Amino acid sequence: xxxxxxxxxxxxxxxxxxxxxxxxxxxxxxxxxxxxxxxxxxxxxxxxxxxxxxxxxxxxxxxxxxxxxxxxxxxxxxxxxxxxxxxxxxxxxxxxxxxxxxxxxxxxxxxxxxxxxxxxxxxxxxxxxxxxxxxxxxxxxxxxxxxxxxxxxxxxxxxxxxxxxxxxxxxxxxxxxxxxxxxxxxxxxxxxxxxxxxxxxxx
Amino acid sequence: xxxxxxxxxxxxxxxxxxxxxxxxxxxxxxxxxxxxxxxxxxxxxxxxxxxxxxxxxxxxxxxxxxxxxxxxxxxxxxxxxxxxxxxxxxxxxxxxxxxxxxxxxxxxxxxxxxxxxxxxxxxxxxxxxxxxxxxxxxxxxxxxxxxxxxxxxxxxxxxxxxxxxxxxxxxxxxxxxxxxxxxxxxxxxxx
Numbered sequence: 523x524x525x526x527x528x529x530x531x532x533x534x535x536x537x538x539x540x541x542x543x544x545x546x547x548x549x550x551x552x553x554x555x556x557x558x559x560x561x562x563x564x565x566x567x568x569x570x571x572x573x574x575x576x577x578x579x580x581x582x583x584x585x586x587x588x589x590x591x592x593x594x595x596x597x598x599x600x601x602x603x604x605x606x607x608x609x610x611x612x613x614x615x616x617x618x619x620x621x622x623x624x625x626x627x628x629x630x631x632x633x634x635x636x637x638x639x640x641x642x643x644x645x646x647x648x649x650x651x652x653x654x655x656x657x658x659x660x661x662x663x664x665x666x667x668x669x670x671x672x673x674x675x676x677x678x679x680x681x682x683x684x685x686x687x688x689x690x691x692x693x694x695x696x697x698x699x700x701x702x703x704x705x706x707x708x709x710x711x712x713x714x715x716x717x718x719x720x721x722x723x724x725x
Numbered sequence: 726x727x728x729x730x731x732x733x734x735x736x737x738x739x740x741x742x743x744x745x746x747x748x749x750x751x752x753x754x755x756x757x758x759x760x761x762x763x764x765x766x767x768x769x770x771x772x773x774x775x776x777x778x779x780x781x782x783x784x785x786x787x788x789x790x791x792x793x794x795x796x797x798x799x800x801x802x803x804x805x806x807x808x809x810x811x812x813x814x815x816x817x818x819x820x821x822x823x824x825x826x827x828x829x830x831x832x833x834x835x836x837x838x839x840x841x842x843x844x845x846x847x848x849x850x851x852x853x854x855x856x857x858x859x860x861x862x863x864x865x866x867x868x869x870x871x872x873x874x875x876x877x878x879x880x881x882x883x884x885x886x887x888x889x890x891x892x893x894x895x896x897x898x899x900x901x902x903x904x905x906x907x908x909x910x911x912x913x914x915x916x
Contacts, residue, residue, distance in 0.1 A: 549746075550746050550748070553746040553749065554745065554746040594803075597803070598803070605796075605799060608798065624846055627841075628838055630798055631837070633750060696906070699909065700744055700746065701909065703746070703902070704898045704901040704905055705903075707898050708891070708894070708895045708902060709895070709899065711898065715889075715890035715891070716890040
């Protein structure tokens with residue numbers, strides 16, 4: 523495999539290896555917190571924080587971690603940063619922390635984060651791991667924003683709390699409820715596959 | 726009565742998969758065949774029941790008395806990871822046929838967010854010991870119900886004419902959405 527440039531390393535997370543649309547990782551928080559854009563954004567940023575810092579730590583101490591206990595070590599590192607993120611949200615943004623509920627602590631079992639440590643940070647330099655983590659988390663944030671915008675607009679006619687659809691619009695309550703999350707994500711993944719097929723057949 | 730309400734609600738109303746969105750990865754990954762779905766469901770139910778007990782003990786006997794609740798996340802995840810290892814060794818010794826049946830599903834459970842979610846939700850809801858155990862078993866059965874139903878539908882889906890881009894994850898998620906819609910009918914059963 524040819525060595526990727528920094529730009530390619532970053533960009534692969536956005537589309538080609540997008541954690542949600544292409545790799546189908548981290549589905550639980552994706553479905554659970556995307557009923558409003560603000561929740562999706564908060565979850566995206568919290569995950570970014572944890573992923574970037576864990577990648578930084580794991581890639582810098584990778585030589586010190588014996589390979590038999592590496593998964594356990596990664597989990598402790600990740601759990602530490604998740605605790606920081608959880609306490610931070612609870613202290614400074616109590617309403618958001620309340621909305622997200624158990625899903626902030628659950629970042630610890632988000633497969634994206636552990637997956638990147640095992641697949642990338644444990645084998646690459648600090649710099650490359652940082653770029654990879656930033657790219658992957660941007661892809662995650664973008665996917666959360668797309669899904670939560672769709673659900674918020676259709677489910678309550680608002681975007682970030684502002685009314686965007688007129689009074690003629692009858693909100694689809696279903697989009698705010700669990701079924702809406704499953705169906706919207708299913709359709710989005712279908713669309714992503716369609717786009718990917720089109721672009722790869724052109725090549 | 727209270728306990729029965731928790732049990733029924735964990736299975737039908739606040740179903741872990743269809744309401745809390747926990748355990749989506751195995752739900753999508755291991756629901757291609759009914760028998761593997763049943764094994765996965767059993768393994769999860771088993772680990773959930775034990776996790777419920779252990780996490781309650783840790784939370785109420787160690788973390789809360791010493792004011793260490795901020796260590797909840799770290800300690801729960803470590804407990805779950807080591808617990809799954811222990812359970813695996815234990816089953817291999819005690820009942821090799823069961824070990825064969827559960828196979829690779831046991832280690833996979835460590836990264837299953839449903840287990841972590843169970844420990845956190847039980848702590849969040851402030852359940853007492855008995856309630857926590859009932860909640861754990863009920864949630865496990867709820868997970869099993871959802872994944873087995875899903876596997877049944879997906880076995881039929883293989884024969885259906887699904888548009889190419891929706892094959893695999895896309896159609897599974899849409900089916901899950903319709904299932905969640907059906908399960909919404911149970912809400913209001915217990916208030």
